[in-house]
Amino acid sequence: MLDAAAIAELANRVDGAQSNRHTIAKLTDDYPGMTVDDGYAVQDECLRRWQARGRALIGYKAGLTSRAKMIQMGVDVPSFGLLMRDTCDAEGGVVPTAGLIHPRVEGEIAYVMARDLSGPAVSIDQVHAATDFIQPAIEILDSRFEKFRFDLPSVVADNGSSARFVMGGRMRRPNDVDPATIGIVLEINGEAAALACSGAVLGHPARAVQMLVAWLHERGRILPAGSVVLTGAATEAMPIAKGDIVCARFQDMGSINVRID
Amino acid sequence: MTVLDAAAIARHGDELYEALVAGATVPNLRDRVPGITIVDAYHIQARMIGRRVAAGETVVGKKIGVTSRAVQNAIGVFEPDFGILTSAMAYDDGATVPIEALIQPKAEAEIAFVLKRDLKGPGVTAADVLAATDHVRACFEIVDSRITNWDIRIQDTVADNASCGVYALGREKIDPRDVDLALAGMWAERNGEQVAVGVGAAVQGSPANAVAWLANTLGRLDMPFLAGEVILSGALGPMFPVGEGDHIAMRIGGIGDCSLTFGRRTADA
Numbered sequence: 344m345l346d347a348a349a350i351a352e353l354a355n356r357v358d359g360a361q362s363n364r365h366t367i368a369k370l371t372d373d374y375p376g377m378t379v380d381d382g383y384a385v386q387d388e389c390l391r392r393w394q395a396r397g398r399a400l401i402g403y404k405a406g407l408t409s410r411a412k413m414i415q416m417g418v419d420v421p422s423f424g425l426l427m428r429d430t431c432d433a434e435g436g437v438v439p440t441a442g443l444i445h446p447r448v449e450g451e452i453a454y455v456m457a458r459d460l461s462g463p464a465v466s467i468d469q470v471h472a473a474t475d476f477i478q479p480a481i482e483i484l485d486s487r488f489e490k491f492r493f494d495l496p497s498v499v500a501d502n503g504s505s506a507r508f509v510m511g512g513r514m515r516r517p518n519d520v521d522p523a524t525i526g527i528v529l530e531i532n533g534e535a536a537a538l539a540c541s542g543a544v545l546g547h548p549a550r551a552v553q554m555l556v557a558w559l560h561e562r563g564r565i566l567p568a569g570s571v572v573l574t575g576a577a578t579e580a581m582p583i584a585k586g587d588i589v590c591a592r593f594q595d596m597g598s599i600n601v602r603i604d
Numbered sequence: 605m606t607v608l609d610a611a612a613i614a615r616h617g618d619e620l621y622e623a624l625v626a627g628a629t630v631p632n633l634r635d636r637v638p639g640i641t642i643v644d645a646y647h648i649q650a651r652m653i654g655r656r657v658a659a660g661e662t663v664v665g666k667k668i669g670v671t672s673r674a675v676q677n678a679i680g681v682f683e684p685d686f687g688i689l690t691s692a693m694a695y696d697d698g699a700t701v702p703i704e705a706l707i708q709p710k711a712e713a714e715i716a717f718v719l720k721r722d723l724k725g726p727g728v729t730a731a732d733v734l735a736a737t738d739h740v741r742a743c744f745e746i747v748d749s750r751i752t753n754w755d756i757r758i759q760d761t762v763a764d765n766a767s768c769g770v771y772a773l774g775r776e777k778i779d780p781r782d783v784d785l786a787l788a789g790m791w792a793e794r795n796g797e798q799v800a801v802g803v804g805a806a807v808q809g810s811p812a813n814a815v816a817w818l819a820n821t822l823g824r825l826d827m828p829f830l831a832g833e834v835i836l837s838g839a840l841g842p843m844f845p846v847g848e849g850d851h852i853a854m855r856i857g858g859i860g861d862c863s864l865t866f867g868r869r870t871a872d873a
Contacts, residue, residue: 524858526789528786
């Protein structure tokens with residue numbers, strides 16, 4: 344475990360890179376002993392600073408939720424990141440990416456919670472009983488690390504590469520659709536750029552919520568009512584550039600359209 | 605455009621039929637038959653199917669292959685192909701397929717169409733297909749190749765009946781009015797582990813587009829496309845290998861599910 348001074352120093356680096364939009368070397372270059380838990384400690388320190396500046400935490404995002412990414416990173420649980428209210432953009436609008444380093448877009452299912460959820464092992468039924476609705480979402484990722492060179496402790500500290508997100512389309516009760524078989528087509532400038540099924544996420548996107556609640560429980564926390572959970576990329580993350588039109592279509596859940604600026 | 609005479613077509617069609625019956629493979633055709641065309645390959649396919657029909661099988665439908673961008677890129681051809689389904693290829697949902705019936709099988713999850721009216725191209729649109737469709741169903745197609753090591757280009761797979769092996773239809777029959785085919789999501793698992801995911805749009809933008817392509821292609825060839833035929837419209841996601849003792853299952857959003865088990869080899873060798 345790194346000491347508080349090291350965590351604070353790493354939070355300076357990550358917060359500085361995110362605020363000032365510049366790249367940094369992966370954190371383990373200077374702190375080879377850094378663990379995934381250290382990464383979460385950096386995330387927590389960043390959150391403390393962001394909240395002190397008036398930014399609001401509105402939920403969580405799961406990352407590394409596909410089998411391919413888990414194998415690539417050598418993990419068997421997702422990573423979790425923080426969703427800040429000011430990174431949410433409106434559907435039908437513009438997503439500002441000025442200064443983002445190498446933005447990519449991916450499509451996924453968002454859960455919005457109606458009730459608090461807590462405990463070490465909630466079931467999918469309990470997740471759904473506590474869910475207000477699910478909705479299509481797209482996430483804009485932007486790793487702050489040079490040349491995409493990163494490892495798990497570094498990417499966790501960098502808040503799971505979170506940059507912007509958009510929710511939209513049709514809200515559904517999770518029991519009115521099969522959340523594991525929602526087909527997703529991610530189009531960029533009218534071309535199908537990525538094709539997926541929501542079940543690519545851990546077999547069922549509610550598993551990301553289950554695992555998030557267990558992860559929060561280990562840290563003595565709960566998933567509060569009203570939280571948004573982005574359950575993780577169902578599609579591959581596709582590069583985007585200023586001027587691109589992104590459309591994500593979801594079976595029986597409508598679509599999200601945005602312009603990248 | 606053909607390079608093969610009737611005797612050569614018969615010889616290659618017979619060779620593939622005999623490989624099928626023996627559970628054996630033959631070297632690819634393209635290296636043995638310089639300049640072989642896709643039309644030659646369809647003639648060889650017709651001969652191979654003719655042998656199956658002569659042996660007592662009946663034609664029950666068609667399969668469309670090479671529908672995804674990934675497979676088209678892999679074999680360097682940018683339109684689909686088709687093969688013929690016979691009665692001997694059909695298994696029930698949940699059935700056990702004898703592994704001896706297959707050589708080097710792989711599974712694909714697809715949407716099957718069953719027509720209520722004949723379709724006659726050219727000029728058939730996706731809307732015509734939907735209007736003529738009685739129902740759609742989830743379908744596992746078990747593709748297989750009589751060509752050694754799946755070393756296929758378009759001529760090899762077309763001649764070998766579009767690499768069709770066997771298939772099973774899910775039990776649920778869905779009116780196409782009740783489902784968004786292009787956005788139907790699919791997951792498939794083998795022995796409880798997820799091995800493929802996909803979506804209807806992977807098939808030519810929508811599976812109905814692939815069926816329209818088939819109707820128009822058959823129209824040009826003056827081949828029938830009849831009410832009641834089963835049409836396998838193409839893979840929603842990547843194919844995955846299957847072997848003896850495997851259990852595979854899949855679900856397609858808004859359409860249904862399907863499963864198969866593969867038998868174990870009997871110890872007679």
